[in-house]
Amino acid sequence: MSTDPRFTPVLLALPSFTPSLALEVLPHGATLHRLFVQADGKTHDVLVGPERPEDHLRQKYTNTIVGRYANRLPVPAAPVTLTKGAATAQFFPQANEKPAVSLHGGVAGFDSHVWEPTLDIRAATLFTPAEVAFAESRFAPQSAAVFARTSPDGEEGFPGALRVETLVALVPPSGKAIDDATGAYCLGSVLIVYRAKLEGTEGVTPINLTQHWGFNLDASLQDGEPTIKEHKLSIQAAHTLELDADTALATGRLVPVGGTHHDHAAKTTGTLGEAFDGGYDEFYLFDAPPHAVPARLPASALADPAAPDTLAAILAPSPTALAAAPLVALAGARSGLSLVFDSNQSGVQLYTNNFAAPARSARKAIHGGSGVFGEGGYAPGSAAFLEFHAPLGAFAEEMAAARGRSGEDTLLAAGEVYNNFVRADVWWRPGA
Template sequence: MSDFKPVLLALPSLTPSLAVEILPRGLTIHRIFVQEGGRTHDIVVGPEKPEDHLRNKYTNTLIGRYTNRLPVGTHSIERKIKEDEIACKINITAKNEGDTASLHGGAQGFDSLPLTLLSSSSESTLFTKAELISLATHIPGESSSSIWRLVSEDGDQGFPGQLTVEVLVALKEGSGSKRVEGDWEELALGSIIIVYRARVQGKNCKPVVTPINLTQHWGFNLDASLEKKDPSVLKHSLIVKASHTIERDADDLPTGNLLPVAGAHVHNGKKIEEGFPSGGYDDFYMFSKPALSVKRINLSDITKTSVDLLEPILSSSGETESVVELSSDESGLRLTFSTNQTGVQFYSNNYASPGGGTRKKIHGGSGNVGDGYGPGSAAFLEFHEPLAAFLFPQFQKNKDDTLLASDEVYHNFVKVDVAVRHLAPAV
């Protein structure tokens, strides 16, 4: 399979309301099609041609092994594995942002690597049999889900241990039910579900511990398909149920200090343009309520048929409470996000350059280089654990240390519910 040949997931109905195109390279979400009212929207920014993602780095890709910025240097880490304290070192030497930072996993992070599409879900080694049954029950038909695998060798970009990653991407039918709020009615179109799993193995099966913090670096614009000349999200409304942001230094590296959400960082449903900072947003928000969902599984439990963490994600019961909402009055589209992660990085595409990028034709672009998106054209919403958490003791106390041991399996999910709102017909 070509690294840039799209794999289409679609809902099984005759007129699918939701579809996703995935590129193997970087597990890139190339397109998210939303069909409603006779109109087709593509709600993620990006290039027209799949190959042009080489120019548009980090656009809608998987980020790994570690999202955002880590300070260059050697870092000692340790974690208890059974009764033993296992110590390891990570040696971050590849500077790919300035002289002090390794960004998004390093110079050859997961965004630049091809993932393998498993021919059958039964090939998975990181999802239990019970979970695969739940997947078949709630997501019928092979065209609505896929599982992808990537193996990162020991020492890759300075990280210890061989890391095996499996990612489930699935689409679920919307309820179709309409609910009325004042003069509005809403139709649930469907959900996009991404579940990340990973395990680490040391050389010669020796115990090992490694940092991991995966996310999807996807950028949304709910109005871009409305034949906009210059797509912008500044008039989108944003809700982030957060209590704190994480302070960054002059090199944009996290200090570990928590700052109360205030001023421009209060996203309570106001327009993004209200209080918009001069340099835009590129901030990590800690959610007000800690996620109660499991984030690590005992490796031994993967072979147990009774373990099923997918059921509450795929079904309508037991879901994690929504933490982020992005909506547009103009298109009527609304995205509601739930996750088991501690926070979200909100980036307003500050460094986008129209002259250096490309833009989809459905978003008013030509598809050619030099006709790209500008700053403020997307809301990147990346769900993960705190920035460089394993370097700061306060996050280790809260079990948000982003360290994975060889007797565990990493579990991270995000679910996006897609809906459309219209004025209710007059009675």
């Protein structure tokens, strides 16, 4: 256990029952270090990553938050003027991946900073009175925490001082805990809610937060090198975003998935390994209209006792199960574990750890590794990163098609509260 407070895990757990969930979250980068699932008498950790929390300093973007802006933005020759309504601001993102590319928030993005944790949601400032009351009644003790920081004006070229609060919670099953069609059990849910608000009464800033979390649902079985090629994946998306071949920046063009290896529903086996074609690093734009839970809330709601309870809407019994067609679902090949995702974001980035290098990573002991950095870490194809956010660079003029389809410009003006959630329901099917 680390003695450095930056890397001392905040342990979240559901009340004792079997099967059960537990989650370790690090203040450094609001990092999800381990997600334990107990099923059929075995403990699984379904997140890839280093054994030692401190190794997240060397193994970047592994289960961390990323921001202020996820994925890649073009770096202009000079600051650009952003406009939303009457609000304007100067924006000059900082290059880090390439001279013309700013990746995941810049040189020192949100993943590089220490977040202040609290187990008392009443200490949060970006949740409404009704949401605080709901959380106190619904979340068991030690099952939820809020991680907060204020990003100063000009950090990595982003305008405006921005208060960010991230709620991370484990929640018991809502609705039926057994799926009649498959006999699978819902073990509970992992919930992440990102809130952000500009300090002051003027200004605008780009924002597009996500969790850069990578899953392998079979790795804890330790039956060979971890791979997700036998995992099954479904995504309710008919389009990806075209990417520039040299910079991986979005061009703004929407590309139909039909007839390509991105049409996961059309695959014969349904596995990620079918037509793997070097792996995936693509943004999928969902077919469904925007979620009923809005992506922006009025700042006035934060002090309004009559404001809607968004958390209650997020955690309402899911209308979909394993037999239906959820937004995104990932299923292991042998563990019997599955994840069913819901979100109010308009798309998901799928990345299959294509750039992983065993000599530049550490593999957890529970996944058959030594835990020592550089000694047989994770290889390409070892994880499915599923990052829920809006189209990358949606505020840019060339992204008009994606912006029109998603309804999201990824700009936050003063007087608004950014509201992004992802919920992952954890399922286990006996006898898989």
